Amino acid sequence: MKLELQGITKQFPGVLANDRISISVDKGQVLGLLGENGAGKTTLMNILSGLYRPDSGSIRIDGTERTFRDPAQAINAGIGMVHQHFMLVPVFDVTESVVLGSEPTKGPLGSFDRTTARAQVVELSKKHGLHVDPDAKIESLPVGVRQRVEILKALYRKSEILVLDEPSAVLTPQETEELFEIIRGLAKSGTAVIFITHKLNEVIAVADKITVLRRGAVAGETTPAAATAASLAEMMVGREVQLTVSRSKSKVLEPILEVNEMSVLNDAGAIAVDRATFEVRSGEILAIAGVQGNGQTELVEALTGLRPIDSGNVTLESKPFAAGSPREIASAGVAHIPEDRNRDGMVKGMTIAENYILNTYHLPQYSKRGLLDRKAISAATEKAVKDFDVRTPSIDTDIASLSGGNQQKVIVAREFSRNVRLVIAAQPTRGLDVGSIEYIHRRIVEQRDSGAAVLIVSTELDEVLALGDRVAVMYEGRIVGILDAKDATRERVGLLMGGIVA
């Protein structure tokens, strides 16, 4: 089937999310839809899947115009979505998950016909080369396989247009490669695929043609043959972008953070970090790589006082800090850029100034006899906003109305405003535009150069490789390897991320 979106426009209060976007994808073709967060990719796909109605513009399938009132109609029209966050029931097995919602039935009561369902799933997975065990429970499957189940689910519903939303976000590089194989196979057998991503290399690797979105509009169309990562980045951002972080060799001095056999439990009481041992020294960046959910979150929370350390010991500049509260740890010289800035890093509904003093408000410079010193706060915030190039109409603007990049700049400004000995940055650039990523990386390298120890936790392999003087890899709560930057190739780190220790 051939899918065409023509002149799609969607206005939300205050944002023109889609501005006359036209894209098309042919039978057997892979369209790479590239754009930063906020470029309008998700809105466009929600329109395609029937969640939103466009204000204007049309959707054509094989030349006939279609309107979708709800997702069911889009599914019936042959459009299958694989969302970034999987919609699977953990206790179901693969067969049940695939057929859920359109199960084959038998008998007068319409009871579930498991035998037929299983046979259909086996046939489907064989036909498309999507290898899964039809009887395995979802909860026992690795993420990469769960994604295959999601794809099977779409195919089972006779989707001829498959939309994959940021499919590689949760995968190791090897799993991503396998996914690409699957996509190529699907295209060969006639499925039209829309592959949504913000990763430049991926579109070049898998797409037949590329459409780049910027600020809700189509910024350009090209093909992998004609494009380079640099040219795509420029199209995506609207200016030339430096893709690599320039940094001098590090001058590594004494250890600042020493973590010895530290174990941490997750909320369910299971071991999330398993006897982790590493150190971060002054003047170096240790980057921890790993697929999302391998204990990185708990590791960072434990090191910043948000989660108790179960066993092992941690010292900061040779002083134990295991029992520290977030405030004590912060005043000991630790800057913490939290993983989820919306949840932990800022208070929406408060101004930039209020967010700037979020964890220093109690210090004498901002607080006099229990009252906030507004003048001092404004002066400090004005300076920070200027120093960190935060684009905002005023420091009294609600932080919620800033773009993600500017919000993160406020957080980074706040954390670097103190005397910093150790930087703990978790996913410091997740969901940011390329310009902001560049800027925040530079600021982090600056901290290293001025003698701080830097610990970065990131699931973006590119970020880990670009920033780390040493690269550690976490897998199922364990540090499975620590490599020097020169030995940390994409392949070696990728294998470690999948738990394969050479």
Next chain:
Amino acid sequence: MTRIGAFARKLRVPALSIFVALFIGALFIIFTDVEVLGRLLSDPIGALSLGVGRAATAYSALLRGALGDPETIGKALASNGDVQLWARALRPIVESVVASVPLIFVGLGVSVAFRTGIFNIGGAGQYTMGAVGGTLAALIFGGGVTPVPIAIILVMIFGLIGGALWAFIPGFLKARVGASEVITTIMLNFIAAQFVFFLVSNFEFIQKPPRIQPVSKELSQFVDLPGILPIESLRLDIGIIVALLTAVAVSWFLFRSTRGFELRTAGLNIAAAKYAGMGAASSIITAMLISGAISGLGGALVAVGTVKQLSPGIAGSVGFTAIAIALVGGTRPSGVVATALVFGLLQHGGSLMQVTTSIPIEMLLFIQALVIAFIAAPELTLGIIKNPFVRRSKSVTK
């Protein structure tokens, strides 16, 4: 965006909510009128015009009851200072303000808790226990035992303590064992009312002689709060002044103090409050203590000054109305005061509406409930009427 524009945008939803609620209330008046319904089929136009007339009569009675009768006011203006005429002219609006005093206090009290992310439904109980404190202080220290100003101050202090203690219980339980404040505060409301019943029916020191009714002695014999209007028969006392001062204090506390900053942070984003090293437990307890103290202060001043008597039902529907007021007022002290005044007008005007038309005062509860529903669903409210203030604001991007 200009400051005035921002202000107008904030007022948009509450103002529209009140307007739409009154409109639906009018429809309700029209279509529940037996006479209108009876003629609706045979003579629809006549029936509807009759209904509209009824609704107009009802709302004009509401307005006269709330603000005053233009005719009486005209007479007073022409009378060259006749005290009696002036008293009659001003009584409706003064009584409306009197009715809003408890609403201001409890509205401010629950707002402090709401700002901290605690859904304190216990305004009524805290208000009642404040009234108990105030009553006890009046009985013990009033009637010439201590000088009047001191007795008044003690009434207020006892009220603060009574309310704060009552709010401390759910605050402590939430902070320590995570007990839901919604449940505990509601239950404590019942206990407070029963506790008053126990006090006013078992102690000679408290109960009104000849000890038949479950009410306290006449408190004006012990402490009389000074009025603030030159006409003595108008009963507006220092309670309203204290209420307005409290609003200023709450505003100052929330937006200027470091403690207020902690409470607001906890209310908007508890995860970020923990990240920033603010103690969640102490924020909860502080917020509840302050919240209860304010409601309690109101209870004491109203029991001693306006009602002049303690009875189990002293809180009436204040607790729930105050929750509505806090939400309508955006938990902002100025908004709470303004909304409480509007609700005071509705409440007092409603009593005249009940007298002059046969529409029961419950009609106003209906309208209040609609206001809350519309505030809770701002999109719906804005959808009903496209408003001239609606402007597409440009979001800020890099």
